[in-house]
Amino acid sequence: MIKFSDVVVRYGAALVPALDGVSFEAAEGRITAVTGPNGSGKSTLIRALIRRQSLERGSIQIDGDSLDSLTPQESARRVAVTPQREEPAFPMTVKEYVALGRFPRLGLWQSPGQTDERAGLDAMKKAGVAEFADRRTDTLSGGEWQRARIARALAQEARALVLDEPTTFLDLAHEMSLFELLHSLAESGMAVLLVSHQLNLVARFADSIVLLHHGRVVGSGTPADVMQAPLLERVYEWPLVVSRDPAIGAPSLVPLRRLSPRL
Amino acid sequence: MIEHRTWHWAAMLLLLMTLCVIAVGTGAIAIAPREVLRAIGGGGDAAVVSIVRNLRMPRILLAALVGAGLGMSGGALQGTLRNGLAEPYLLGVSGGAAVGAVIAFALHAVSEGAIGIAAFAGAASAVVLALLVARAAGAGGRGDPRTLLMAGVVIGAFANAVIMIALANAPANTVRGALWWMMGSVADTSWRSVGTLSLYVLIGGGALVYWAREIDVLALGDEPAAALGVNVEASTRRIYLLSALLAGATVAAAGLIGFVGLIVPHIVRAAGIRQHRPLIAGAAVIGATLVVAADLVARTVRPPGELPLGAVTAVLGVPFFLAQLRRAR
Structure with missing residues (x-):
């Protein structure tokens, strides 16, 4: 299990912290998705988890042990992370x-x-x-x-898997098979933490969603709790509707066109 | 599969050893390979034994050690800094060493040891300076490989400027001595230099081979490396310092011999070796072979004169490097 408690991260001497008191946990056997607009602090969360960014306040715990008390190798044995950027030389x-x-x-x-x-x-x-x-x-x-x-x-072979935007570059079939893979990994007992922009897929597959905005948690809970049009409209600053997908029953978001009167 | 690899290694080592025997036998007095082997064991004509043991063997061994050191240093740096253009001399090592040596020349130091020590001190200062510059320039003190590379280049350029200023009004003898040293040479080598450099190559190279698996991971990038449990800053700094130590020691022993650290790792990679442990070990063997061959060319093309070794390695290296660039594109 990965637990973030009151995590504050600041880049250099920035006036506004990139993460401002973020608390949530990614439990075993579940898919936890972190989502939010660009610049909301999603990737900073991952950078803090792999120690590329130090915490100004708060703590990150892995299986009950503070990240600071674990060696980098020990945490890598417990949590496998695929960061967003990677290019082998x-x-x-x-x-x-x-x-x-x-x-x-x-x-x-x-x-x-x-x-x-x-x-x-x-x-x-x-x-x-x-x-x-x-x-x-x-x-x-x-x-x-x-x-x-x-x-x-x-x-x-870690007990937790963390993925930062894993569906970038994936076509529909690969996107679906990835989410199905994550689902089966969670079912086998792994804690899966996912950073993703794909709200509809996340709403369909995740057990819980954490919505970040300006480095703060502005919504968390089940997909039905978080996928609320007023909340999402405020966070994304874009008109949208949330309906229930008739085929699968999951909340489904459709962004509207701002200028066209015919949606 | 394993047998295949073993054959590769055996063939590479055999090539190096054969080349060494030929190189020892080649010179103003030609000595047949069989005589060379006998003289190494102390048998045969006393004059031949003296030529082989006191003159040519130290020279060939030093050439091999220089090549091995530069090859390993280059292989480790390219992986760690994630840049196929990285080489020890790009990191200010050469510039720093040259400043040290030129100062020694300017102060009329004549002994091989004094110039070597000055060169090594210069190289070490340049490396430390580059690390400090990178740390000051890097965001939050992190050792970004690009910043490190840039700091090395800047320190190198600064060192070159210092050399030019120092040599501008220097007497002809100093300029000539400094220039010859800057072009690299393994001529007039003593067993003592061989002993000293072999210590550096064994310890520094051994340490690089030991940490090679970290280099595999560092080559993926800072974030993936951190995710796999590597302390990126500490590891990068360690490998940078070890590589610089190796390069500094070779520069102190033989002056500046360019292109070896750059091209040798590419040759090894082209042979399909991608993991850094075999890559660094392979770079040692190929680097040694290249410098022994270049030295053989340097002293046989225009006898009794010699071509500067650093120039020969560059002449051999440039076409290869251009071909690599074309292939990479």
Whole structure:
């Protein structure tokens, strides 16, 4: 479980903090989605979790232990994170890339053994990249690369998985299969924390949603709690309607056109 | 698969050793390979034994160590700074070392040891300065690889300016000595230099090989590396300092020998080796081979004169590098 308690993060001497007293938890067996407009502090949350940004106040706990009390490798064994930005300097095969997910589980001298190979293979199968395991990372399409990154995170065999905008570059089918994969991972007991702009997909798959605005939590709860038109209109500063999708029963958002009288 | 790899390593080492034997046998007095091997063991004609053991072997071994050190340093830096153009000399190491050496020349230091120490001190100061500049320039004191690279380039440019000012009105002898040193050479080497450099290469190179797996992860980028449990700042700084130490030691021993640190890691990568542990080890062997070969060319093209070693490695390196650039595009 990942728990953020009253987290305040400030970039340099900025007057307004990027995160301002954020508290919520991503529990085991659930998909927790963090959403919000650009610049609302979503990625800062991930940067704080991987220690690229220090906290001005508050704490982050992993399985009840404060992040500060864990070594970076220990936290990487507990939480697998795929950050938004990643560009390997030198191309390698997908298999080699996924194997890097075993880094937190191996000492510097330790060679990857059978367990590590099996974990890599399992991760590639789950993320649907096994069929191009021998291809080089610089030949992958955007969607294939995104899935390879998820495979690397799965190879860490952590109990929690954190993904920052994982559906960028994914087409409809891959987007759906990714969310189904996350759903099954949560069902198997993992804590899945997801940062995403895809409100409709999040509303359909997430167990709980945290809505950020200007670094503050302005809404949290079940998709039905958060997917309220007045709240979302205020946060996104855009007219919209929220209805219940007749086919699946999940809340569904449709942004309206501002200038056209005919929606 | 494993057998295949083993063959690669065996072939690379055999090539290096054969080249070394040929290089020891080549010179004003040609010595057959069999005689070379016998002389190394102390047998055969006393004059041949003396040439082989006291003159040529230290030179060839120093060339090999310089190449190994620069290759490993380059391989580690390119991965850590995530830049295929990174090389030890780009980080101000060469400039700093040259300033140290030129000051030593200007102060009429003549012993090999004094110039070496001055060069090493110069290299170390430049590296520390580059780290401090990067820290001051980087947001919140983080060691951004681009800032580090830029700081190195700036320190290098500053060092070059200092050298030019120092040499502008210097006597001809000082200019000549400094220039020859800046072009790199392994001529007139002693066993002592070989011993000192081998210590640096073993310890510094060994440490880089030990931390190589961190470099694999650092090459993915700051955020993925942090997500995989690497302390990005500490790790980058450690590898930067180790690489600079290695490069500084080679510069102190043989002057500036360009392009080796840049191209050797690319040669190893082109052979399909991408993980940094075998890459750094491979860069040591290929780097050694390249510099021994370049030294052989440098002293046999226009006997009895010698071409500057740094110039030969660059002449061999530039076409290869351009081909790499084209392929990368």
